[in-house]
Amino acid sequence: MAYDHAEPSDAPAPIQERQPMGDKDRTQKRFSEFDLQGKVFTVTGGGRGLGLTMAEALVEAGAQVHCLDRLSEPENEFIQAQNRANPTYGGSLHYHCMDVRDAENVAHTMSHIADMNGRLDGLLAAAGINHVDNAFGHTQADVNEVLSINYTGLFTCATEAAKQMMKYQCPGSILLVSSISGFMANKGMCAPVYNSSKAAVIQLTRSLAMEWGQLEKTGKKGIRVNCLCPGHVCTAMVEEIFARDPETKKIWESENMLGRLGRPDEFRGAALYLLSNASSFMTGAALVIDGGHTAW
Numbered sequence: 001m002a003y004d005h006a007e008p009s010d011a012p013a014p015i016q017e018r019q020p021m022g023d024k025d026r027t028q029k030r031f032s033e034f035d036l037q038g039k040v041f042t043v044t045g046g047g048r049g050l051g052l053t054m055a056e057a058l059v060e061a062g063a064q065v066h067c068l069d070r071l072s073e074p075e076n077e078f079i080q081a082q083n084r085a086n087p088t089y090g091g092s093l094h095y096h097c098m099d100v101r102d103a104e105n106v107a108h109t110m111s112h113i114a115d116m117n118g119r120l121d122g123l124l125a126a127a128g129i130n131h132v133d134n135a136f137g138h139t140q141a142d143v144n145e146v147l148s149i150n151y152t153g154l155f156t157c158a159t160e161a162a163k164q165m166m167k168y169q170c171p172g173s174i175l176l177v178s179s180i181s182g183f184m185a186n187k188g189m190c191a192p193v194y195n196s197s198k199a200a201v202i203q204l205t206r207s208l209a210m211e212w213g214q215l216e217k218t219g220k221k222g223i224r225v226n227c228l229c230p231g232h233v234c235t236a237m238v239e240e241i242f243a244r245d246p247e248t249k250k251i252w253e254s255e256n257m258l259g260r261l262g263r264p265d266e267f268r269g270a271a272l273y274l275l276s277n278a279s280s281f282m283t284g285a286a287l288v289i290d291g292g293h294t295a296w
């Protein structure tokens with residue numbers, strides 16, 4: 001089901017209106033490399049949490065953003081974000097029910113969105129699940145479920161988005177959401193399969209960046225591929241972990257240099273940077289934002 005579109009809101013005026021109006025010969029645009037007006041993005045896991053918060057940042061920069069999530073209807077926070085979207089920014093937020101494990105539907109959804117707009121400028125792959133238990137507590141079905149979403153589903157979304165970006169000659173950017181759990185074992189949480197699924201995403205990032213960086217040689221536009229490695233962020237996924245074991249919260253807060261968990265809105269700038277031309281020389285990289293968790 002597709003959810004459209006935003007009511008006018010009392011969001012602040014677009015940044016261009018708030019800038020001082022100086023000399024007419026000088027540009028009124030500042031940091032235009034962050035401008036996403038006219039661009040189209042898909043965001044998996046955009047029904048709530050980190051995916052949705054980062055999707056909203058892209059909307060504020062002017063993009064048309066399509067959130068793709070397995071929730072049959074998006075959570076209330078999606079509706080609120082849609083209502084906040086200010087049409088004068090040029091951006092808009094849309095919802096489609098899609099499970100990243102359904103390869104046929106992923107291909108259909110990506111091509112439908114690209115065909116409707118004659119372009120696709122990028123993907124933010126944030127859909128993911130955790131399975132908190134020790135290694136002996138994982139059945140083969142548990143392992144397969146985590147990998148089918150965090151790795152195979154993400155791989156399918158990246159390749160199907162890239163096909164459309166190449167078809168429409170869009171030299172865009174793909175951002176895969178990994179985690180600091182991709183390169184460290186997490187004190188306070190046993191999740192061996194989740195952790196290794198996130199490690200696989202970091203390696204996939206480098207491999208896809210290598211394959212898709214220089215497509216100009218084939219007549220297609222190159223695509224940059226990076227991954228984001230958040231530390232511990234307060235979302236529904238993490239609240240579920242704390243509900244099972246409240247000690248985990250204390251451990252995680254004490255394990256980073258800021259002494260607290262992150263907030264989803266602290267990833268808005270990173271999403272905009274990595275999906276816009278502002279990061280045009282960055283590919284194959286893993287950006288860590290973790291309050292210093294992995295720095296000591």
Ligand SMILES: NC(=O)c1ccc[n+]([C@@H]2O[C@H](COP(=O)([O-])OP(=O)(O)OC[C@H]3O[C@@H](n4cnc5c(N)ncnc54)[C@H](O)[C@@H]3O)[C@@H](O)[C@H]2O)c1
Pocket residue numbers: 044045046047048049050051068069070071098099100101125126127128129149153177178179180229230231232233234235236237238
């Ligand atoms: N919260 C953290 O501390 C943290 C830290 C590092 C990385 N991450 C990663 O960030 C991403 C977002 O996590 P979050 O904390 O916002 O969690 P969340 O559970 O709030 O959001 C995840 C979203 O993914 C969707 N999803 C799950 N399986 C799906 C599927 N098969 N198809 C489509 N959508 C699916 C869920 O419905 C949900 O809306 C995940 O990949 C997670 O591993 C989170």
